[in-house]
Amino acid sequence: MARFCLSSHFLTALCAGLIFASSVGASSLAVYGGNQAKYVFLFVGDGLGMPQRAAATEYLKDSGLERRLVMESMPVHGVTTTQAADRFITGSAAAGTAMATGVKTNIGCIGVDANLRSVTTLAEKAKREGIKVGIISSVSIDHATPAAFYAHQPSRSMYHEIDHELAESEIDFFGGGGFKDPEGIKSKAPLGDAVEAAKTNGFTVVDSRRGIMGLKKGSGKVIAVNPRLPDGKAMPYDMDRDTNDVSLSEFTGKAVELLDGEQGFFIMVEGGKIDWACHANDAAAAIKDTLAFDDAVSVAVDFAKEHPDDTLVVVTGDHECGGLALGFSGTKYATSYSLMNNQTKSHQAFLDDIFATYLKKKGRFKGAMKLVETHFGLSTDAEGSLKLKPYEVDELKRAYKSSLKGETLKPGMADYMLYGSYDPFTMQLTHMLNRKAGLGWTTYSHTGVPVLTSAFGTGATLFSGYYDNTDIAKKISHIMNL
Numbered sequence: 001m002a003r004f005c006l007s008s009h010f011l012t013a014l015c016a017g018l019i020f021a022s023s024v025g026a027s028s029l030a031v032y033g034g035n036q037a038k039y040v041f042l043f044v045g046d047g048l049g050m051p052q053r054a055a056a057t058e059y060l061k062d063s064g065l066e067r068r069l070v071m072e073s074m075p076v077h078g079v080t081t082t083q084a085a086d087r088f089i090t091g092s093a094a095a096g097t098a099m100a101t102g103v104k105t106n107i108g109c110i111g112v113d114a115n116l117r118s119v120t121t122l123a124e125k126a127k128r129e130g131i132k133v134g135i136i137s138s139v140s141i142d143h144a145t146p147a148a149f150y151a152h153q154p155s156r157s158m159y160h161e162i163d164h165e166l167a168e169s170e171i172d173f174f175g176g177g178g179f180k181d182p183e184g185i186k187s188k189a190p191l192g193d194a195v196e197a198a199k200t201n202g203f204t205v206v207d208s209r210r211g212i213m214g215l216k217k218g219s220g221k222v223i224a225v226n227p228r229l230p231d232g233k234a235m236p237y238d239m240d241r242d243t244n245d246v247s248l249s250e251f252t253g254k255a256v257e258l259l260d261g262e263q264g265f266f267i268m269v270e271g272g273k274i275d276w277a278c279h280a281n282d283a284a285a286a287i288k289d290t291l292a293f294d295d296a297v298s299v300a301v302d303f304a305k306e307h308p309d310d311t312l313v314v315v316t317g318d319h320e321c322g323g324l325a326l327g328f329s330g331t332k333y334a335t336s337y338s339l340m341n342n343q344t345k346s347h348q349a350f351l352d353d354i355f356a357t358y359l360k361k362k363g364r365f366k367g368a369m370k371l372v373e374t375h376f377g378l379s380t381d382a383e384g385s386l387k388l389k390p391y392e393v394d395e396l397k398r399a400y401k402s403s404l405k406g407e408t409l410k411p412g413m414a415d416y417m418l419y420g421s422y423d424p425f426t427m428q429l430t431h432m433l434n435r436k437a438g439l440g441w442t443t444y445s446h447t448g449v450p451v452l453t454s455a456f457g458t459g460a461t462l463f464s465g466y467y468d469n470t471d472i473a474k475k476i477s478h479i480m481n482l
């Protein structure tokens with residue numbers, strides 16, 4: 001039976017100078033009489049809307065793969081609204097804060113309410129109860145979503161200050177990407193090296209695959225950073241992962257191994273690059289990062305099956321991204337998502353590892369098209385669905401000229417709607433391949449469509465229905481009796 005201890009928590013919160021987010025807000029909580037969950041996983045797919053999930057499902061089917069998404073096989077699903085306090089289309093900071101604290105806040109705010117007062121997070125409440133906490137993200141570990149669980153700052157871009165909050169925290173396990181500003185290069189008042197501060201506060205910092213996979217129980221507080229951080233201190237896109245990298249599911253498995261025990265745990269796992277892929281309108285990268293995210297979910301579900309009486313697994317998204325549409329005017333009712341298999345690398349790796357060098361040499365369009373054939377399967381002389389029409393070759397020529405100019409487009413400029421602020425040629429390529437597959441995009445930003453939340457295990461029934469992202473924190477808090 002879940003019990004309440006509101007007054008003592010309230011006092012604790014006041015003593016800590018924090019505003020306490022009520023855990024008894026939603027009426028459905030009052031009827032929950034199930035077990036308390038001792039082991040709780042919260043999976044946040046950044047940018048993971050219903051279209052992203054459905055695209056991954058259809059991709060598997062169209063590619064002839066037997067696999068079914070683990071998150072789609074969960075017994076309970078609900079619809080979650082995502083708006084921020086001050087804007088309908090949310091961002092990861094406001095959405096992360098809502099899910100971490102149960103409090104609606106403004107765009108850009110991390111762990112503070114709309115009046116910039118600190119609010120206690122699920123992770124902090126769990127730590128006070130002696131529960132182990134793990135925070136994992138495929139993007140930098142100080143990025144908005146993970147930061148919302150351990151930091152309190154008026155702006156998500158105060159990475160240095162967030163890094164120091166991480167260093168001073170009592171969180172047991174951090175895993176995934178690195179730090180964006182440990183030395184305070186972008187800070188007005190640098191606080192010293194955050195990585196050193198973390199070590200002083202008892203963290204072991206590991207950044208090799210061997211070191212991470214070799215971590216054993218009793219290692220103490222850990223910061224495990226993937227050895228390769230190709231962009232923005234994030235892990236590579238899953239489709240670019242190599243044998244020296246640690247996958248999101250491996251980080252999740254390691255957290256489970258290290259934190260499993262009598263005290264119980266709360267583990268938050270963010271699939272952060274689904275969002276980045278969708279900002280860049282790169283469906284192949286988005287789908288493959290969604291599959292990697294689902295692999296991590298599968299680790300949690302396996303654990304839940306071994307601990308069926310007291311484990312809860314919740315999977316949600318913080319918002320949709322890109323306005324991904326599963327249908328395109330040029331292909332009418334046809335879809336062929338397996339065409340994504342023609343793309344060998346994410347847009348980012350194609351640009352960084354291949355196209356940038358060619359562009360620097362001011363190579364000819366014809367040579368660039370050779371790269372396109374190898375890495376996207378699009379060709380002027382190939383047979384079949386990926387043969388480019390003359391007007392498509394013209395579109396690519398135009399984009400190529402724009403890439404040669406090297407300017408970054410801004411909203412309001414003529415070609416912004418074509419390429420966003422990305423490399424025009426790369427963007428044209430992902431758009432072209434996505435359109436041939438029967439996928440469309442409306443924006444390089446987030447959208448306001450509600451997301452799907454799925455749940456498995458103890459207390460999962462509370463996640464059916466239509467509710468707000470703040471309710472996710474309230475429901476978890478209730479089921480954990482925090």
Ligand SMILES: [Zn+2]
Binds near residue numbers: 275276279446
């Ligand atoms: Zn985003």
